[in-house]
Amino acid sequence: MPGLPTMPRMKHIVVAGAGKIGVTIADMLAASGDYRVTLADRAVGRFDGLNPSIATKAVDVTNPRELSDLLKGSFAVLSAVPFNLTGDIAVAAKEAGAHYLDLTEDVATTRKVKRLAEGAQTAFIPQCGLAPGFITIAAYDLIRRFDTLHDVRMRVGALPKFPSNALNYNLTWSTEGLINEYCEPCEAIVNGERREVPPMEELEEFALDGVTYEAFNTSGGLGSLCETLNGKVRNLNYRTIRYPGHAAIMKALLNDLRLRDRRDVLKDILENALPATLQDVVIVFVTVSGKRNGQLVQDTYANKIYSAEIGGVMRSAIQITTAAGITGVLDLLATGKIADRGFIRQEDIDLNVFLANRFGRAYAPR
Numbered sequence: 001m002p003g004l005p006t007m008p009r010m011k012h013i014v015v016a017g018a019g020k021i022g023v024t025i026a027d028m029l030a031a032s033g034d035y036r037v038t039l040a041d042r043a044v045g046r047f048d049g050l051n052p053s054i055a056t057k058a059v060d061v062t063n064p065r066e067l068s069d070l071l072k073g074s075f076a077v078l079s080a081v082p083f084n085l086t087g088d089i090a091v092a093a094k095e096a097g098a099h100y101l102d103l104t105e106d107v108a109t110t111r112k113v114k115r116l117a118e119g120a121q122t123a124f125i126p127q128c129g130l131a132p133g134f135i136t137i138a139a140y141d142l143i144r145r146f147d148t149l150h151d152v153r154m155r156v157g158a159l160p161k162f163p164s165n166a167l168n169y170n171l172t173w174s175t176e177g178l179i180n181e182y183c184e185p186c187e188a189i190v191n192g193e194r195r196e197v198p199p200m201e202e203l204e205e206f207a208l209d210g211v212t213y214e215a216f217n218t219s220g221g222l223g224s225l226c227e228t229l230n231g232k233v234r235n236l237n238y239r240t241i242r243y244p245g246h247a248a249i250m251k252a253l254l255n256d257l258r259l260r261d262r263r264d265v266l267k268d269i270l271e272n273a274l275p276a277t278l279q280d281v282v283i284v285f286v287t288v289s290g291k292r293n294g295q296l297v298q299d300t301y302a303n304k305i306y307s308a309e310i311g312g313v314m315r316s317a318i319q320i321t322t323a324a325g326i327t328g329v330l331d332l333l334a335t336g337k338i339a340d341r342g343f344i345r346q347e348d349i350d351l352n353v354f355l356a357n358r359f360g361r362a363y364a365p366r
Helices: 020-032 064-071 086-096 107-117 134-143 175-183 225-229 246-256 263-273 317-334 351-356
Strands: 011-016 035-041 055-058 076-079 099-102 123-125 148-160 186-190 193-197 204-208 211-217 235-242 280-292 295-306 308-310 313-315
Touching (some): 011 020, 011 064, 020 035, 020 308, 020 317, 064 086, 086 099, 086 107, 086 123, 099 107, 099 317, 107 123, 123 317, 134 148, 134 225, 134 295, 134 317, 148 211, 148 225, 148 317, 175 246, 175 263, 186 225, 211 246, 246 263, 280 317, 308 317, 313 317, 317 351
Parallel strands (some): 011 035, 011 076, 076 099, 099 123, 148 235
Antiparallel strands (some): 148 280, 186 193, 186 235, 204 211, 211 235, 280 295, 308 313
């Protein structure tokens, strides 16, 4: 791929997790010609049909010895496993002296990663996907333009282009991650105070390009912005975008049927009732208001990314955006465009530098 000079030697990258996102990450890195990729998962059946240049290894990431052996001599490990497993990979990365990147939206996991980053000689970069991830980079680009901040509103959705069920939804990424976002408390800043707000609440409707959407609180999408902007903004919140009607049905499942306490049952129901689709669209929508040169103004970032063919394989929009987020950050790390040790926040990454990257370019407006 054009855009960056060839690296002095191929860097060994371990991608943990061979789900839809993990395989896309491995494919994108291997196709660049600058990375030697090992894809690791305990479900070896997921390795079928891979690019032959990608090495594979059957590994149980809950086994510390197997993890340690896997990461020896690697430049970085990219975690694409469910949120409840990625903390173990971060521990192993520190012990192996490898850089660590993940996609997690889980707040507790990110706090663990931040503790591990203290005094580390390698970089720990969590939340490198879409939300948290790219939306933080895009929002902070707007935030930098203001002298005084009032409100920062961040909205993201991965939606089917052709909804055909009562939920108006198809499964497009990790079911565990989806349920976690719908159940865990959400960070926010409300009237200048940092607090937790309940998930699935504060429902709103808005229109974009003539289409009506709803949005509601979900966990993890703000990344580290609550800490970064604490005391600097009046209101900061993140909400997930869906088609109207989705929130009401999910709240009935989670609250009235008490499936928030039986997440394994809810996961089974969703995975056997909602088909996956490659025909999806990712919406990124950020509005920031405040004072600039003494005047009250508002700036907006809005973008839609659609499914597309990459390397001869059709990929969904959520696969493309999530994989581009973490591969773009890895590329910036490998080429010295961002810091290479300690805890790296998504807001530390410049939007223009990210979009100029060969992987980050997937977010460039069409």
